[in-house]
Amino acid sequence: MAKAYEKYKDKGQEVLGLFVWDQLKNLGKAVKDLKITWPQLIDSNGVACGLYGVSGIPHIILFGPDGTIIARSLRGERIEQEIAEHIR
Numbered sequence: 184m185a186k187a188y189e190k191y192k193d194k195g196q197e198v199l200g201l202f203v204w205d206q207l208k209n210l211g212k213a214v215k216d217l218k219i220t221w222p223q224l225i226d227s228n229g230v231a232c233g234l235y236g237v238s239g240i241p242h243i244i245l246f247g248p249d250g251t252i253i254a255r256s257l258r259g260e261r262i263e264q265e266i267a268e269h270i271r
Contacts, residue, residue, distance in 0.1 A: 184243060188221060197221075200223040201223070203237075207227065243257040245269065
């Protein structure tokens with residue numbers, strides 16, 4: 184995800200991380216260790232996971248500008264392929 188984010192962030196791509204299944208005190212360490220540069224949503228009550236059907240991490244969902252889900256369960260090269268196909 185980091186590679187695709189760096190490539191497309193100046194073309195309008197936004198990334199939002201979903202922090203789940205861990206203690207809040209570990210978020211800062213994870214962000215630092217993984218060099219995450221995008222915002223993190225803390226989903227301690229599982230609301231976002233339930234709403235979007237996230238049952239495992241990582242679970243990458245690509246949303247369109249209007250909020251519709253374009254693709255989900257993206258991995259590897261498919262992440263960048265899907266973004267490249269939809270970003271303007």
